[in-house]
Amino acid sequence: MELLDVIQRRASVRSFTNESINPDDLKEMARRAGLAPSENNHQPWKFIAVTNKEVLEKLAAAISQKISEIPSLESKRAYLVKSQMEVSSTFFKGAPSLIALVMTPSETIWEKGFNLTPEELKKMHNYPDLQSAGAAMQNILLSAVELGYGACWMSSPLTAKTELEEILHIEDPWDLIAFVAIGKSNVEAKQSNKKPIDEIFEIIN
Numbered sequence: 001m002e003l004l005d006v007i008q009r010r011a012s013v014r015s016f017t018n019e020s021i022n023p024d025d026l027k028e029m030a031r032r033a034g035l036a037p038s039e040n041n042h043q044p045w046k047f048i049a050v051t052n053k054e055v056l057e058k059l060a061a062a063i064s065q066k067i068s069e070i071p072s073l074e075s076k077r078a079y080l081v082k083s084q085m086e087v088s089s090t091f092f093k094g095a096p097s098l099i100a101l102v103m104t105p106s107e108t109i110w111e112k113g114f115n116l117t118p119e120e121l122k123k124m125h126n127y128p129d130l131q132s133a134g135a136a137m138q139n140i141l142l143s144a145v146e147l148g149y150g151a152c153w154m155s156s157p158l159t160a161k162t163e164l165e166e167i168l169h170i171e172d173p174w175d176l177i178a179f180v181a182i183g184k185s186n187v188e189a190k191q192s193n194k195k196p197i198d199e200i201f202e203i204i205n
Ligand SMILES: Cc1cc2nc3c(=O)[nH]c(=O)nc-3n(C[C@H](O)[C@H](O)[C@H](O)COP(=O)(O)O)c2cc1C
Pocket: 010, 011, 012, 013, 014, 088, 089, 152, 153, 154, 155, 156, 157, 190, 191, 192
């Protein structure tokens, strides 16, 4: 598939068939994610694929529990927002697989030359590790399309970060960053409205 076609076909998919996913495809997606650029080529990531139904359900239950504990406003709107958050955080339980991107803090060469803490350096450079993770995540999404799957990037499950890390045995120095739900799409993936090019592009000559 042409790159342009893949980019244009990619759309978030949240509804999946029961068809299981070939573990080799998951591994290939992780391999391609690992080809992404990262600050100083640190490659601060690891990718954990979950295909076990029970584990997926356990993760979703931990998220639902955590969301139910968040102090919320008393209104019909608030109730709807809360329900929406739960759905958009847990729909992956209906997916055949979930990839977690985990990251370890990487020391930069800048730390050797400046009297600044790693946190100050990260902030100064606008969190390069997270930017690197974004590049890897996009590689997963595009690879999913190219391999015939649908996928959705997910950050809202992180509401229950501590609990999820416990279930997935993610231990220090690793940190859970984001998920991608992947499977065969149940619906025809439709690209959402995007801003027109003239609104998002300018050139400084
Ligand atoms: C950083 C990030 C986090 C996201 N987290 C979630 C999420 O937790 N749940 C969800 O349903 N969609 C999530 N999405 C998907 C967005 O809602 C989706 O990309 C956006 O609505 C645009 O639609 P499209 O992906 O089809 O172009 C996330 C996307 C990004 C980039």
